[in-house]
Amino acid sequence: MAEFALIESIRTRCAVARDDVRLGIGDDAALLAVPSGWLLAVSTDTFVCGVHFLPDTAASDIGWKALAVNLSDLAAMGAEPAWAMLALTLPSADARWVEGFADGFAELARKHRVALVGGDTTQGPMSITVTIHGFVPPGAALTRAGARVGDGVYVTGTLGDAAAALSKTQSKSACDPQLLERLHRPTPRISQGSILRGRATSCIDVSDGLVADLGHICAASGVGAEIDADTLPASPALIAAFAAADRRAFQLASGDDYELCFTAPDAIATGLLRDLADSGCAAMRIGRIVAGADVQVRDANGSPLALPRSGWEHFA
Ligand code: ADP
Ligand code: MG
Numbered sequence: 001m002a003e004f005a006l007i008e009s010i011r012t013r014c015a016v017a018r019d020d021v022r023l024g025i026g027d028d029a030a031l032l033a034v035p036s037g038w039l040l041a042v043s044t045d046t047f048v049c050g051v052h053f054l055p056d057t058a059a060s061d062i063g064w065k066a067l068a069v070n071l072s073d074l075a076a077m078g079a080e081p082a083w084a085m086l087a088l089t090l091p092s093a094d095a096r097w098v099e100g101f102a103d104g105f106a107e108l109a110r111k112h113r114v115a116l117v118g119g120d121t122t123q124g125p126m127s128i129t130v131t132i133h134g135f136v137p138p139g140a141a142l143t144r145a146g147a148r149v150g151d152g153v154y155v156t157g158t159l160g161d162a163a164a165a166l167s168k169t170q171s172k173s174a175c176d177p178q179l180l181e182r183l184h185r186p187t188p189r190i191s192q193g194s195i196l197r198g199r200a201t202s203c204i205d206v207s208d209g210l211v212a213d214l215g216h217i218c219a220a221s222g223v224g225a226e227i228d229a230d231t232l233p234a235s236p237a238l239i240a241a242f243a244a245a246d247r248r249a250f251q252l253a254s255g256d257d258y259e260l261c262f263t264a265p266d267a268i269a270t271g272l273l274r275d276l277a278d279s280g281c282a283a284m285r286i287g288r289i290v291a292g293a294d295v296q297v298r299d300a301n302g303s304p305l306a307l308p309r310s311g312w313e314h315f316a
Pocket of ligand 2: 119
């Protein structure tokens with residue numbers, strides 16, 4: 001299958017109609033209309049075989065996750081998703097792989113009405129780059145920079161499932177399908193990001209590990225944070241699969257959960273938590289913002305815990 005047949009196969013599988021796409025795939029550039037009065041939020045993420053996914057991962061799961069991690073970045077800004085670009089580098093023109101990839105991508109794209117509006121298709125070692133575009137009202141975006149001393153620190157959903165699944169996969173052990181689903185098909189917290197927009201004081205998605213990502217909030221906001229290790233939300237599947245010490249290490253230091261970590265003052269916390277719970281993804285208070293510069297983890301007695309290891313970093 002030649003380049004243009006691959007592109008056509010992707011285009012038909014990923015078709016999502018949107019009025020703001022004035023010209024989509026097929027010309028030298030897409031023509032897109034940003035709604036007046038909104039800001040364009042843009043983010044990109046690259047997936048490299050062997051680094052971000054194992055070589056035997058299903059093509060449809062790779063397609064889902066390549067879009068999911070990008071949508072998660074928009075969620076963390078409180079943005080509404082709209083358009084995606086897809087740069088695919090493939091070792092060969094494997095039509096079945098591309099169809100599977102496009103089907104997984106399209107399944108998630110349809111859930112969020114994301115139109116694929118262009119991209120590039122080239123030959124080389126497998127690498128996938130998605131660029132996502134969304135909209136956010138001026139002044140309401142969630143950034144990493146607004147956390148204030150006294151704010152609570154919260155996280156949506158549960159932490160550690162993806163790392164648990166990866167650990168089981170790498171040791172070739174049996175793994176609960178619910179954990180595998182969290183690794184291969186993460187749920188971007190788009191509607192929760194919209195709920196937080198204009199209300200949370202800061203937000204980040206947990207892609208590299210809670211301590212590392214909350215550390216980014218602290219650095220950008222000029223504050224420190226304390227996490228109560230015993231309050232970290234864990235899924236029943238994670239509790240069944242790993243003892244407390246492993247669980248805690250996954251929850252604190254491993255990435256790939258794509259939950260939202262955010263800060264909010266106590267005065268608005270009750271309403272915010274109720275709205276999040278109503279959205280189908282509750283958030284839990286896991287700590288607080290303090291004066292200082294780094295993230296400390298405390299046990300049930302309030303004593304500091306040594307951190308298992310730091311979050312994921314390329315070139316480290
Ligand atoms: P050009 O040579 O002008 O860069 P291409 O031949 O690379 O154009 O692409 C033709 C059209 O197909 C363009 O509209 C481009 O955005 C789109 N396209 C190419 N690859 C992909 C892809 N992997 N996913 C979505 N659209 C793609
Ligand atoms: Mg091109």
